[in-house]
Amino acid sequence: MTEALAASEHHHVAPTGFIRKYIFSLDHKVIGIQYFFLALLSVLVGMVLSWLIRIHLIWPALHIWGLSHLSAVGAPGGVMTPEYYLSLLTLHGTIMVFFVLTTAPQAAFGNFILPIQIGAEDMAFPWLNMMSFWTTFVALMVLLATFFVGDGPPISGWTAYPPLSAIADSGPGQNMGQNLWIISIAIFCLGSLIGSLNFIATTLDLRAKGLTLSRMPITCWAWLTTAILSLLSFSVLFGAGILLLLDRVGGTSFFVPAGLMVNDKMQPHSGGSPLLWQHLFWFFGHPEVYIAIVPGVGVISHILPAFTRKPILGYRVIIGCMTLIGFLSFMVWGHHMFLSGMSPYSGLFFSIPTLAISFPAAILTLNWIGSIFGGRLRFTTAMMFCLGFVSVFVTGGLSGIFLAQPSLDVYLHATYFVVGHFHMVMGVAAIFGMFAGTYYWYPKMFGRMLNETIGKIHFWLTFVGVYLIFMPMHFLGLAGNVRRYSAFTDDYLIRLIPLHRFMTISALATGAVQFLFLFNLFWSFWKGKKASDNPWEATSLEWTVPSPPPFDNFAGKHPVVYHGPNEYGVAGDKDYIMQDSPETVSSLN
Amino acid sequence: MSTVLIPGELTKVKDISGGNGGGVNGHHPDGEGGSGPRRWRTPPRTYRTGMWIGLSAILMLFAAFTSAMVVRKGASNDWDQAQLPAILYWNTAFLIASSITLELARAALRTLARSQSLIESARARGRYRGCLYATLMLGVCFIAGQLLAWNQLTAAGIFLETNPSSSFFYLLTAAHGVHLLGGIVALLYLVFHVRKTLSETPGLLRTAVDVASIYWHFMDGLWVYLLVILTVRW
Numbered sequence: 020m021t022e023a024l025a026a027s028e029h030h031h032v033a034p035t036g037f038i039r040k041y042i043f044s045l046d047h048k049v050i051g052i053q054y055f056f057l058a059l060l061s062v063l064v065g066m067v068l069s070w071l072i073r074i075h076l077i078w079p080a081l082h083i084w085g086l087s088h089l090s091a092v093g094a095p096g097g098v099m100t101p102e103y104y105l106s107l108l109t110l111h112g113t114i115m116v117f118f119v120l121t122t123a124p125q126a127a128f129g130n131f132i133l134p135i136q137i138g139a140e141d142m143a144f145p146w147l148n149m150m151s152f153w154t155t156f157v158a159l160m161v162l163l164a165t166f167f168v169g170d171g172p173p174i175s176g177w178t179a180y181p182p183l184s185a186i187a188d189s190g191p192g193q194n195m196g197q198n199l200w201i202i203s204i205a206i207f208c209l210g211s212l213i214g215s216l217n218f219i220a221t222t223l224d225l226r227a228k229g230l231t232l233s234r235m236p237i238t239c240w241a242w243l244t245t246a247i248l249s250l251l252s253f254s255v256l257f258g259a260g261i262l263l264l265l266d267r268v269g270g271t272s273f274f275v276p277a278g279l280m281v282n283d284k285m286q287p288h289s290g291g292s293p294l295l296w297q298h299l300f301w302f303f304g305h306p307e308v309y310i311a312i313v314p315g316v317g318v319i320s321h322i323l324p325a326f327t328r329k330p331i332l333g334y335r336v337i338i339g340c341m342t343l344i345g346f347l348s349f350m351v352w353g354h355h356m357f358l359s360g361m362s363p364y365s366g367l368f369f370s371i372p373t374l375a376i377s378f379p380a381a382i383l384t385l386n387w388i389g390s391i392f393g394g395r396l397r398f399t400t401a402m403m404f405c406l407g408f409v410s411v412f413v414t415g416g417l418s419g420i421f422l423a424q425p426s427l428d429v430y431l432h433a434t435y436f437v438v439g440h441f442h443m444v445m446g447v448a449a450i451f452g453m454f455a456g457t458y459y460w461y462p463k464m465f466g467r468m469l470n471e472t473i474g475k476i477h478f479w480l481t482f483v484g485v486y487l488i489f490m491p492m493h494f495l496g497l498a499g500n501v502r503r504y505s506a507f508t509d510d511y512l513i514r515l516i517p518l519h520r521f522m523t524i525s526a527l528a529t530g531a532v533q534f535l536f537l538f539n540l541f542w543s544f545w546k547g548k549k550a551s552d553n554p555w556e557a558t559s560l561e562w563t564v565p566s567p568p569p570f571d572n573f574a575g576k577h578p579v580v581y582h583g584p585n586e587y588g589v590a591g592d593k594d595y596i597m598q599d600s601p602e603t604v605s606s607l608n
Numbered sequence: 609m610s611t612v613l614i615p616g617e618l619t620k621v622k623d624i625s626g627g628n629g630g631g632v633n634g635h636h637p638d639g640e641g642g643s644g645p646r647r648w649r650t651p652p653r654t655y656r657t658g659m660w661i662g663l664s665a666i667l668m669l670f671a672a673f674t675s676a677m678v679v680r681k682g683a684s685n686d687w688d689q690a691q692l693p694a695i696l697y698w699n700t701a702f703l704i705a706s707s708i709t710l711e712l713a714r715a716a717l718r719t720l721a722r723s724q725s726l727i728e729s730a731r732a733r734g735r736y737r738g739c740l741y742a743t744l745m746l747g748v749c750f751i752a753g754q755l756l757a758w759n760q761l762t763a764a765g766i767f768l769e770t771n772p773s774s775s776f777f778y779l780l781t782a783a784h785g786v787h788l789l790g791g792i793v794a795l796l797y798l799v800f801h802v803r804k805t806l807s808e809t810p811g812l813l814r815t816a817v818d819v820a821s822i823y824w825h826f827m828d829g830l831w832v833y834l835l836v837i838l839t840v841r842w
Contacts, residue, residue, distance in 0.1 A: 143654045216661045224654040254665040258672035265779065270769030273680060290684030290772065295676055302672075571648065 033570035043153075045145035046570060050152050051131030052464065057156060058123035058453075059537075061114050064163070066530050068111040073523040075099045077516070079506050092191065093171045102191045104505035105174035109192075110165070112177030113200065116307065117207050118159050120449050124314035125249070126155070126214055128456045129242040131464055133218065135561040136236050138227025138578040138599075140571045143220040147213050154210030161203035169195035176503070178300060181274035181293045185266040186281045201264045208257035211249050218246035227560070227599075229580035234598070236559045236584040237331070240338045241317020244345045245310050251349070252306040259299035266291065297359055301352035308445050309348045312412075315452025316341055316383060319405045321584070322459050323387060325557040326402035327394025328594055330585035333386045340379035340386075347376050357428045366425040373423040380416050384409060395588075399555070400474030404455035407482045408448055414486075415444025418493060433503070436496020439489045447485045454481075454536070461543070462550030466567045469547060473539045477532060484529025491518050558597050559584045652815035659819045663826050666787065670830060673783065674837060677776050689773045692839055693760040699753035700835055706746035707828045710821050713739035717817055737799075743824070744795045747788065754785055780834050788827050794820040 034040045044050060074081060082097035093103030134142055142148045165172040170191040175184040179200065187194040222243045226235070262273040266288070274296045275288035316337075324331045331337065353361060353369030387409050396402070418440040421427050431437060454477075461469045500507075500515055507516055553562040560578055561568070578599045586596035596602060681687050716736035723729040758778070761767075768778045798813075798820060 141648050143650055144658060145648065145650075212665050216658055216665070219661050220654050220658040224651065224657050250661065250665050251668050254668040255672040258669045258676070261779070261783075262676060265768070265775070269775075271775040271779075272686075272769075272772060273676065273775065277684065277686070290686040292679060292683035295679045295683065298679070299672060299676065 043149060045141070045149055047130050047134050047142045047145065047148060048464075048568065048572075050148050051127050051129070053152050054122055054127035054130060054155070055464075057152075057159065058119050058127055061118035061122070061159060062450075065111050065114040065119060066533065068107050068114070070527060070530055071099070071107050072104065072111060073526045075104050075505060076507070077520050077523045089166060090171045099505075101505040102174055103171060105176070105503070106172040106192050106196070108503065109174060109176050109200070110162070110172045113162060113204075114159075115446065116177055116311070117204065118155075118162075120311035120445065121211065121249075121307070122155065123453050124311065124318070124449060124456070125218075125242060125245050126151070126211075128238075128318070128453075128460065129218060129245075129314065132460060132561055133239055133242050134221060134225070135564060135568060135572050136239055136559050137222065137225060137230055138560050138573065138580065139221065139225035140573065142217050143225055144217050148217050151210045151214035151217065154206055154213065158203045158207035158210060161199055161206060165192070165196045165199045165203075168199065171196055173197040173200045178304070179263065179296075180300075181263065181266065181291075181296050182276065182279055182281070182286075185263060185275045185288075186279075186286060187267060188284065189281050198264070198267060201260050201267075205257055205260040205264070208253040208260065211253045212257070215246035215249035215253070218242055219250065222246075227578045227580050230560075230598075233335070234580055234583045237320040237334065237337055237341075238314075238317040241314050241320075241341060244317075244342050245313045248306040248310050248313070248345050248348065252303040252310070255299060256303035259296060259303070262299075263296065294356075294359055294361065297356050298352070301355045302349070304355060305352045306345070306348045308441070309345055311445050311449040312452070313341055313345060315408060315449045315455075318452045318456045318459075319387065319408050320383075321559070322401055322405050322455055323390050324585060324587050325459075325555045326397045326399055326405070327391055327587075328397070329390070329394045329588040331386070332389035333382075334583065334585055337383060337386055340382050343379045344376055347372050347379075351376065354423055354428075357425045358432045363425065370423055370425055374420065377416065377420055377423075380412075384413055384416075399458070400469070400471055400478055401455050401458035401555075403475065403478045403482075404451050404458060407478065408451040408455060410482075411443055411451060411485065412448045414490075415440060415442075415448055419444060431496055433501055434496035435492040435500045435502055438502050439492030439496060442489050442492070443485075447489065454478075457540075459555065460561075461540075462554050463561055463566050463568070465544055465547075466550055467543050467547030468550050468554060469543045470539050473535055477535045477539065480532040480535075481529060484525055484532060487525035488522050488529060491522050494518065553597075556593070556595055558582070558586055558595050560598055563597055563599055652811055655815050655819045656822070659822050663823070666826075666830075670780075670783070670834075673776075673780060677780075677837065680772050680776070686771065687773050688771045689841055690761070690764070690766050690771070692777070693757040695753050695757050695760065696835060696839075699750050699757070700832065702746045702750045702753060703828050703831055706743045706750070707825050709739045709742040709746060710824055713743065714817055714821055717814055721814070740795065740799055744792065744799065747792050747795065747824075751785060751788065751792070754781055757781070777838055780838065784827070784831055784834055787830075791820070791824045791827050794823065 033046075034044070039045075041049060044053075071083065071086070074083065080098055083094065083099065084097060086094040086099065087097045090103060090106075093100055093106060099107075130142070130148065134140070173179070173184065173192040173196040174190050175193065175197065179197070183189050183193070184197055187197070222235075222239055262271075265271045266273050266275055270287070272288040272291040274293050275286060275291040276293060277289040277291075279286040279288060320331055320337050350372040351369055353365055354373045357366050357369075387405075391406075418436065422431055422437060422440055458469055458474055461467070495515055495518060498515055500512060504512075507513060507519070550566040552565055554566075555562070560580070563578065564572060564574075579601075580598045581601050582596055582598050584598055586598075588594055589596055713736050716732050716739060720729055720732035720736065723732055758781070761774070761777075766774045768775055798816060
């Protein structure tokens with residue numbers, strides 16, 4: 020990138036004021052970093068909540084310092100009430116699912132990387148991009164406000180099933196807390212819809228010359244798939260949220276059945292269907308799982324070849340499987356409702372496509388393993404998180420096959436088996452994808468390398484830690500341990516407490532390890548080794564520009580693409596060909 | 609799309625909105641005439657893409673409402689469908705008429721692009737503005753008519769919470785009304801920015817009108833659909 024080029028008339032002006040540059044920025048890179056830190060803040064809050072949840076399960080009478088200041092009603096004298104346990108559980112789930120798993124993989128990395136990978140100056144609609152971030156920010160603030168209003172956050176869980184969630188006097192937090200929860204989620208839906216609109220338009224319309232769809236990095240395909248899923252599912256959740264809010268404040272009866280007694284009071288509703296909410300919610304809720312995991316799948320498939328130095332196995336197959344998983348995700352929502360009273364025949368209808376998802380998922384896994392096989396592996400931290408991703412993806416995926424069968428789900432439904440399953444595949448796998456992405460793209464985002472030694476310690480402790488936390492949950496589930504209980508006073512559960520204690524200690528330790536990552540993140544920002552343009556010797560367009568990239572990404576140049584992203588292991592003095600390099604591939608090693 | 613020649617300005621503006629697919633980048637020459645630094649501009653065809661994507665989200669919202677309506681109706685036997693106010697049919701006529709006037713405005717814009725003389729182009733401009741104002745007025749009439757329908761219903765003692773049927777009536781009309789208000793805001797933008805955009809970037813104006821009309825016609829069709837599911841007794 021020569022200075023002369025940068026000064027050409029194509030160069031578009033960078034804002035100079037602090038507010039336009041860092042706060043209300045239109046630059047996709049700044050917005051990506053804003054999303055990144057929003058998710059980082061959220062994940063810290065969510066993690067502390069999970070600590071409080073785990074601590075309460077083992078030491079229910081423990082005085083927790085500061086908790087009484089947060090809620091005098093929910094934790095009198097610092098001792099959590101069972102209801103407050105549910106409040107914290109609700110916010111843990113909501114924050115993690117919406118503000119971490121939906122935000123970081125797609126909105127943070129996607130925003131920063133996608134336009135550069137496709138050779139564009141910015142997202143298609145920069146102003147909408149800014150709006151989507153600030154809408155999401157407002158949603159987070161409204162959600163966190165539930166801690167401080169009335170009697171705390173709602174107790175109805177992140178799924179907010181009516182009638183509990185539709186009746187204001189059904190418990191603490193169910194009045195103002197639940198209202199704010201619905202409003203927060205509705206605002207979040209709007210932000211997410213605007214964001215996904217931008218992603219789809221950008222990917223379809225702004226690709227560089229020569230960058231056909233079949234030359235796009237798999238990450239771009241993943242972000243495109245995810246954006247389509249978001250677009251079609253968040254609009255439904257938005258509608259469902261409006262109906263629920265109307266049931267609460269408008270006196271309608273969409274979800275509340277007739278003759279419902281709550282706290283000895285007859286509810287003035289008639290004839291609504293609580294199942295209707297479950298259908299609408301899970302129509303969103305299942306694609307949501309893939310909104311969290313598909314970007315991870317893309318990131319892994321994109322990063323692996325850079326560290327195996329050979330093309331990814333089955334580039335088109337991976338893209339096909341990813342989009343197929345996305346398509347199938349709209350046909351399986353009923354597997355969350357096998358025991359809801361829905362017809363057993365529809366159980367079968369939803370079970371078959373659910374099991375069918377294991378085919379593309381297995382093909383993905385085999386492709387990754389095949390990509391590693393015979394490669395010249397470079398064990399960077401990013402690579403290790405990729406391998407860790409494959410491991411937890413398989414572990415979490417396998418337990419899904421059990422849950423997909425209605426007859427087995429009769430036993431396993433609402434037990435810790437389910438908790439273990441979705442934490443492993445939706446939580447840990449997605450977070451490993453984010454870690455891989457962070458270690459891989461941090462040099463591009465901030466211009467410095469993350470410390471590899473700290474990174475590897477972080478990886479190993481986290482990798483072992485997540486298995487110690489979540490594997491025992493499967494055994495608890497098989498032993499009949501029901502989820503959402505705040506204490507295990509029933510005699511058949513008392514014997515499981517030692518296992519719970521083991522998990523709590525593992526969770527505290529693994530959580531503490533994450534501060535290593537946090538330290539690495541901030542320390543490297545000032546003290547890390549300066550990153551070159553292409554520290555990983557990778558092929559895609561983001562590595563052709565300086566680290567960090569200039570304001571308009573390509574300094575006024577219009578990149579032209581000649582290759583797919585998979586030209587690794589070629590003969591020559593360097594073993595890869597950049598996507599914008601006009602040289603032809605002579606022969607593969 | 610080919611080149612567009614605007615008499616009066618005598619500026620040749622190349623519209624590259626064609627060529628979707630093959631990965632044509634969004635670096636279009638709008639505003640590049642000057643020597644100063646250029647602000648990143650969204651290419652015109654991307655506005656169309658964006659509009660269709662946005663509409664698919666809106667479609668999903670109303671699909672969700674429709675399926676909720678079907679399920680709720682079957683869930684219990686408390687569905688009591690009231691006679692809807694006749695003014696709704698007048699409103700429908702207003703809205704369909706507004707779609708026609710909007711199309712006339714687009715036709716005027718096409719004439720403007722082809723016009724050879726100053727008089728011809730001045731006429732086309734006048735017709736364009738007139739049709740746009742008419743569309744706006746008809747849209748406002750529709751909203752006012754919808755409010756009047758609400759008024760008549762509440763006067764008859766039918767409120768949001770009276771019956772699931774009325775709940776859905778208020779919900780769907782409100783949701784549609786809010787979206788149509790968005791369309792009115794877009795039309796106001798076209799009216800008030802018409803002079804500026806027309807003289808600066810005619811290609812952009814045509815895109816803006818095209819995109820607004822896609823949205824407006826969609827809202828028109830959506831209303832006809834809603835009217836059918838709200839009035840038909842099934």
